[in-house]
Amino acid sequence: MMFEATILEAENSTPLYIQLANHLRDHIHAGGIRSGSAIPSERDLCDQVGASRVTVRKAISRLIAEGLLFRKQGSGTFVSSQIEAPGSFLTGFTEETDARGESADTIWMMKSVAKPSEEEQVMLELSQGELVVRLGRVRLASGEPLAIEHAVIPQSILPDLDQLGASLYATLELLGSRPVTGTQKIRASLSTATEAALLSIDEGTEILRIERLTRRADDKPVEFTRSAYRGDRYVFVNKLRGPYANI
Amino acid sequence: MMFEATILEAENSTPLYIQLANHLRDHIHAGGIRSGSAIPSERDLCDQVGASRVTVRKAISRLIAEGLLFRKQGSGTFVSSQIEAPGSFLTGFTEETDARGESADTIWMMKSVAKPSEEEQVMLELSQGELVVRLGRVRLASGEPLAIEHAVIPQSILPDLDQLGASLYATLELLGSRPVTGTQKIRASLSTATEAALLSIDEGTEILRIERLTRRADDKPVEFTRSAYRGDRYVFVNKLRGPYANI
DNA sequence: AAGTGGTCTAGACCACATA
C-alpha cells in the first residue's frame, strides 16, 4: 500500500488523525489489505502521509478501538480477522436489525410530553418540574413483532417532538446529545397478558427485559429505555472490549 | 491537590503514564477530590510530577477509559459522579459477586481434559486433534445456587490443570493469555429438569442463558463459556462505552 | 543487525470556556 501526501488536508477542520484513520479504514474495507496482513509500519506511514508518528499512532489507535486492527509489539500492526460489523456502538434497534440483514419497522403507541414518574425523575436526574418525552413503540423485524420499547428522554434534550426522525440516536447526535456511555440491566422473565398481545405470543412465554440508561460525555442522562424482547426469537449480542484496548 | 515530583520513578519498569494514572486513581478514591470537582490542569500536573504533557494526557485518558474522569474542553477534567465499581472488565463470576457485596462459592462438577465437540472446535479455532480443558461449576452467591457454568479452554492455553487457582481469569492473566475482547450472546429461556435440580428451582422457570467467547490481544480464542442463571435472582448488568471515549 | 511497536520529551498553535 502507498498513500500520497495529498490525502491529508491541513486546511480541513477535521483533525489529521481522524482523516488518516478514515483513509486507512476505507482502504482496508475496499480490500486493499487482507485480514491478518500487516499495514505499513508507523514510520512508513509518517513518510507517506507527511505526519508525525504521534499522529499516525493516534489514527491507528482509533481503528484498534473499533476492532479493525491490532498491534503486535516488535512485529507490526495487522488487520483483524473479524467478520463482524465495524465499530458502531450503543446501537439502537434500527441499526442492530439492519446489521442482521432484517428489515426494521415501528408501530408507534405513544409519542408525548408528560410528567415523569418518581423513578424516572431519579434515573434521569431531573430538576423539579422538568418534563419528559415518552416514546412507546412496538418494534418489528422482518415484519414480525420482536420487542416493545418504552423510552423516556428529558424534554430539555429533545424539546421539539417534530425533530424526531426515524432513528432516535441519529436525532440525539444532531442535537449534540449523543450518548457515549451507559448502563444496561438484562434479565429473563415471563410475558404479561398485555405484552403477549402486542408481541403475538402466549402469556407466560419467556421474555428478555432490557433496561438502559445512557449518558452524554458530560455525564448528563440522555435516555432511559425499558424493552421487552421475545425470548424465543431474540438473542442479545454484546461485544466486550477491555478499557485499555487503545491507550 | 499537589503531587511531588518523587512519586514517579523513572527506574521503575512500569511506564510513567501508568504510574501517574495509578497515583491519580488512588488519590481520588482516597477522597482527595470530590465527584464533580476538577483535577489539576494538564500543565499543572506536568510541573508537579515532572512529566511531559503527552504523558500526563495518556494517564488521564486511561482513567477516562475506566470511567473515573471526563474532560470538558476549555473548562477542565473532572471526576465522574458514578458510584459504580472502577474499571474492571471482562469480569468473572467471582469478581462480579464480590462487587455486589455477596460471597461467592463454587461447587465443582467437572475439571478434565477432553476431546472438543465439533462446535467447540470451530468456536475456539482449534487445530486437528487439539484437546480442551472442561470446567463445570455450580456458582453460589450468598450460599444459594445462582448459576451453572461450563467453560471450555484450549489445552495449549491451560496445559496444567493444577495451575488453575480460584479465579480462571487470574490464572489466564498469569499465563499471558488475558482475554481482552469477546462476544456474548444472552437470551431468555426456560430451565430444563437437570438445571432446575442443580439450581433448586422448578422446572420451566425463567433462565438467563449467556454464551461467551473471549480472545487475547492477538485474537486467539481463550475461553468459550455457557452459563445458565436463575432468572428470578440474577440481573445481568452491562456497562456501555463508545469506542472513542479516550482517543 | 534491522525493523517494529512502546514510551517519552519540550516545545507549538488552535478552539473553547469563563470571567
Add this chain to the structure above:
DNA sequence: ATGTGGTCTAGACCACTTC
C-alpha cells in the same frame, strides 16, 4: 484576557520480534 483541553511536530531511546 486567561486558562483549559485538542491537536501536532521532530526528534529520542527502549523492548521486542525476526532474520
